[in-house]
Amino acid sequence: ETGVTQTPRHLVMGMTNKKSLKCEQHLGHNAMYWYKQSAKKPLELMFVYSLEERVENNSVPSRFSPECPNSSHLFLHLHTLQPEDSALYLCASSQASGYEQYFGPGTRLTVT
Amino acid sequence: QKEVEQNSGPLSVPEGAIASLNCTYSDRGSQSFFWYRQYSGKSPELIMSIYSNGDKEDGRFTAQLNKASQYVSLLIRDSQPSDSATYLCAVNRDDKIIFGKGTRLHILP
Numbered sequence: 001e002t003g004v005t006q007t008p009r010h011l012v013m014g015m016t017n018k019k020s021l022k023c024e025q026h027l028g029h030n031a032m033y034w035y036k037q038s039a040k041k042p043l044e045l046m047f048v049y050s051l052e053e054r055v056e057n058n059s060v061p062s063r064f065s066p067e068c069p070n071s072s073h074l075f076l077h078l079h080t081l082q083p084e085d086s087a088l089y090l091c092a093s094s095q096a097s098g099y100e101q102y103f104g105p106g107t108r109l110t111v112t
Numbered sequence: 113q114k115e116v117e118q119n120s121g122p123l124s125v126p127e128g129a130i131a132s133l134n135c136t137y138s139d140r141g142s143q144s145f146f147w148y149r150q151y152s153g154k155s156p157e158l159i160m161s162i163y164s165n166g167d168k169e170d171g172r173f174t175a176q177l178n179k180a181s182q183y184v185s186l187l188i189r190d191s192q193p194s195d196s197a198t199y200l201c202a203v204n205r206d207d208k209i210i211f212g213k214g215t216r217l218h219i220l221p
Binding site for chain 1: 144146153154155156157158161200202204206207208209211212213214
């Protein structure tokens with residue numbers, strides 16, 4: 001595996017389900033990010049981790065819960081989502097905060 | 113003033129012509145500038161980075177930076193239909209990367 005990988009690529013979940021998105025970077029980077037991109041809308045930064053410590057949380061609802069167990073892995077735990085949470089969820093990593101970011105392919109999430 | 117501003121487009125350019133994409137930023141202290149390409153339904157892909165005033169060329173792409181005017185641009189020479197995408201400008205501010213909302217580029221066959 002190279003670059004940034006994300007699983008699953010597609011996810012359909014009901015409003016009462018609990019699921020997790022996984023991101024793994026193979027670049028030796030120290031910072032990782034979660035973004036949300038709704039249809040035809042700009043990127044919205046959700047969370048930033050630097051050296052496994054959360055450094056930014058952009059007023060994201062508590063139904064989204066990030067976890068960064070080590071510098072290579074990042075999770076986004078989802079519970080009791082709303083239909084408006086349907087979007088493309090993108091993970092990115094960078095050498096350090098403020099450096100160029102490399103994106104994974106994204107998870108297309110549909111909440112029914 | 114928005115931190116990173118781009119015209120949302122769409123910008124329509126005939127095939128074979130030069131496409132010119134522009135971006136302005138508000139923080140004079142920014143030192144790093146990036147251009148990403150994003151195809152519909154796909155993730156952003158880094159295509160150019162530029163750090164000093166002037167031009168930087170990579171194949172058909174040229175990034176231009178003017179820190180005094182707080183302006184960065186991307187030129188695409190010999191535009192191809194495969195260049196049709198949304199182009200995101202990104203600028204560092206402190207320890208963050210701030211993305212613009214993107215310009216949709218449509219290359220007309």
